Amino acid sequence: MANGLTNILEDWKSLEEEYHQLQETHRVYLQKLDEISKLQKNCSSSIANQRKTLKDVSRLVEKCSTGPSADDVKALEEIKEKIKTRPNAFAEMEAFLPKKNGLYLSLVLGNVNVTLLSKQAKFAYKDEYEKFKLYLTVLLLLFSFMCYFFVDYRFLDALLNFLLVWYYCTLTIRESILITNGSRIKGWWVFHHYISAVLSGVMLTWPDGNLYKIFRNQFLAYSLYQSFVQCLQCYYQSGCLYRLRALGERHNMDLTVEGFQSWMWKGLTFLLPFLFFGHFWQLFNSLSLFKMAQLPDCKEWQVPMCGLCFLILFMGNFFTTVAVVRQKMKSRSQKTKSL
Incomplete structure (x- = not known):
């Protein structure tokens, strides 16, 4: 038998053995997947039963006279x-169990399961989300800087607004997936991105005309400032979250946000003037647009719509930040009194 054919037969024999081993490994893998699926259903069912029974026990405890x-x-x-303590324990368990998507994710993705079933996968997705925010914020900063100082073309403005x-649409999807996987970002800071996406979409459709040119530089300067502040927030909030997680004071799936939350108080209060200045800039943009909408030559519906979006952003950002600051100062004063 030729020497080359002998080598081929030996390689094929080795390949066949590896293939049979692969088949067995894959069979065990499918079996384990089926077992995992059954365990997931059992856990979800048990948690639902526990919640129902816990409510009944809570009512009995409230009525019980010792x-x-x-x-x-x-x-x-x-x-x-x-x-x-049980609700928090249930929430920790459910973070690793498949769950039904919310309305927004169902509309965007359908019934695709987006639950990440390991801590490593959750942390990797969260870190990728933070990097995505930082990289895009830097890109938007450079794009806004270029359009404001060097280039005055409507096409490039449209590219900026499309970006x-x-x-913001990508952020809303990624945040919904993170919330499904146990992230505790909620309230206004989630809704904020929906309004920002609508605002950017309206700006994208605003036709090039006299009123657009009047507002263009004001909007670009605002975008430049917002991107700069968001870069500051990403940098300092990431460091703050890292320290708090190391001390066990924050959940590992907590995220940086475009606002101020109670955990940012230590070392990050210097951000408050920047944030409040940005909030009032949103109010200034809103008032400017509403004033433009009253001009006789204003025919574009985008003018009052953008004004309304900026007003909603100002009110949500300002009152949420004030509420968080008041809550933090109140809790600090209570701790001081107790000491």
């Missing part, structure tokens, strides 16, 4: 404390 025994009082208090629409 006797004179100190042991009865102590036992009841222990049950109450454990009842308070803003894509950026």
